[in-house]
Amino acid sequence: MSAPYLHDLAPFLFRYDGGQGSVYTARWDGLACLAGFALALLLLRRFSARGYLPLARPEVFDFTSMVALLGVLLGGRLGYLVLYEWERFSGNLGLLFQFGQGGTSFHGGLVGVAVVTWFQARERQVSFLSLGDNLVTVAPLGLMLGRLASFMDGELFGRITRVPWAVRFPAEIHLAAFQPAQATRLAVERLPASSFDIMQVAHAAPRVMDELLLILNPRHPSQLYEAALEGLLLFVILYTVRTRARQPPEGLLCALFLLLHAVFHIGTGFWREPLSGDPMVLGLAQGQLFSLPVLTAGLGLLGWILLRRPQPAGVQERETQMANSEE
Incomplete structure (x- = not known):
């Protein structure tokens, strides 16, 4: 069996040196955001034309832009700082708008x-709920592209494994729990932070490359698992219900999204390396724990929909007759 693949991918589609220290790049994470927005806009306009979305086609762009800018970008950034970087954020509120820091x-x-x-x-x-049903149907495509961008960046990788498709991620050397399997002369603290920059050093210094091959552990490419489950599979399920089911009750797609995404995220979390300093509770990382309220909300919404769903006429007539006979 061949050795595990050493991650050596660029986090950008292209990079242009403009001179005088200015460098312009088209990073995969930024391109994923743009592509996710474009796909969402395309599908929501189609939903509007088919009568699924209660908005006219000219209104779709404004609505999608507001959701993308204020909801996804600003909400996602604020959530990250509050949940994972509160101490730093509480002392510098300007971090909210520093999107370049990731x-x-x-x-x-x-x-x-x-x-x-x-x-x-x-x-x-x-x-x-009608707006939400349409949004959650297209959202998994953006999630899929984001996870694929994370794989290209070589970040948010998985736990150590021996599966044949394992990958060695250079950024592993900066994990707090990283322990090389054997003594090495490599001064890891002097290497850059990103996988790409580490590999640039390794290509220029064969000794560094040799030692990386010795000390890096094979790991699950958990970003690809998340892209497949939380992205592609979830999209196929929701899109099928959206386009094939006959008049699904309002909120059903929202409930399915919350429920299935939480299940997939908790499941893939067992393959993903916890963030440095991420406390484990009952074997669950923070991201998995945050999915438990989402799972509960999905179950609650699904139960509410089923309880309020109109009963068939025959059932209603029998219940009315029974009530009259009791009187």
């Missing part, structure tokens, strides 16, 4: 999207 949270973005959608539904006098 760091967004799915759960923060989820709350942000829900808030923006609620205000938009109120302003446009349409159903909040």
Whole structure:
């Protein structure tokens, strides 16, 4: 069996040196955001044309832009800082707008999207759940692209494994728990932070490359697992229900999204390396714990939908007859 693949991918599509220290790049994470927005806009316009979305096609762009900017980007950034960087954020509120430093949270973005959608539904006098059903149908595509970008960046990788498709991620050397399998002369603290920059050093210094091959552990490419489950599979399920089911009750797609995403996220979390300093509770990392309220909300919404769903006429007539006979 061949040795595990050493991650050696660039985090950008192209990079241009403009001179005088200026460098312009088209990073995969930024391109993923743009592509996710474009796909969401395309599908929501199609939903509007088919009568699924209670908005006219000219309104779709404004609605999608508000959700993307205020809900996904700002909500995701705020959620990350509050949930994972509170001490640093409380002393410097300006970090909220420093998107170039990275760091967004799915759960923060989820709350942000829900808030923006609620205000938009109120302003446009349409159903909040109807807007939500359409948004959650297209959202997994953005999640999939984001996870793929994380793999290209070589970040948020998985736990140590021996599966044949394991990958060695250079950024592992900066984990707090990283322990080389054997003594090495490599001064890891002097290497850059990102996988790409580490590999640039390794290509220029064969000794560094040799020692990386010795000390790096094979790991699950958990970003690809998340892209497949939380992204592609979830999209196929929701899109099928959206386009194939006959008049699904309002809120059903929202409930399925919350429920299935939480299940997939908790499941893939067992393959993902916890963040440095991430406390484990009952074997669950923080991201998995934050998915438990989402799971509960999905179950609660699904139960509420089933309870309020109109019963068939025959059942209603029998219940009416029984009530009259008791009187």
